[in-house]
Amino acid sequence: MSDTTKPEITLPTAPDANTASQKYHASCHCGSFTYDVTASPPLDDPSCTVTECNCSICARNGYLFIYALDANVQFTKGDISELRSYTFGPNPRVAHYFCGTCGASCVARSIDPDFFAGMTCVNVRMFEGVDIKTLKTKFADGKSL
Numbered sequence: 427m428s429d430t431t432k433p434e435i436t437l438p439t440a441p442d443a444n445t446a447s448q449k450y451h452a453s454c455h456c457g458s459f460t461y462d463v464t465a466s467p468p469l470d471d472p473s474c475t476v477t478e479c480n481c482s483i484c485a486r487n488g489y490l491f492i493y494a495l496d497a498n499v500q501f502t503k504g505d506i507s508e509l510r511s512y513t514f515g516p517n518p519r520v521a522h523y524f525c526g527t528c529g530a531s532c533v534a535r536s537i538d539p540d541f542f543a544g545m546t547c548v549n550v551r552m553f554e555g556v557d558i559k560t561l562k563t564k565f566a567d568g569k570s571l
């Protein structure tokens with residue numbers, strides 16, 4: 427088994443300080459939770475891709491995600507600690523957070539300090555004023571990881 431046979435998946439990295447960014451308003455469906463996400467680069471930037479992953483949870487939730495620093499995800503109503511969370515597998519490294527009222531899948535965040543700590547996986551489907559059809563998507567073969 428060689429690492430070179432692993433499918434490519436985009437790993438989150440902290441944005442460069444010089445990269446342009448844009449703040450987006452996001453909310454769950456029922457409005458119990460609202461939050462602002464500073465995306466870097468902006469979603470309409472040619473270099474921005476949103477990730478569509480085929481792993482068991484992304485496939486079911488229809489996540490279209492970008493990565494943001496935890497500090498760039500600011501809840502304006504409710505708090506991430508008040509979202510319901512879901513983990514699976516024998517050694518979960520990521521918790522998936524959703525609204526306990528409407529079920530909207532908002533974000534996922536690492537619960538393993540050695541696994542992309544400080545980054546939040548943000549579902550751009552919750553963003554206001556974003557036309558999903560215009561986004562450049564990138565497929566991630568998370569199912570095979």
Ligand SMILES: [Zn+2]
Binds near residue numbers: 528
């Ligand atoms: Zn809700």
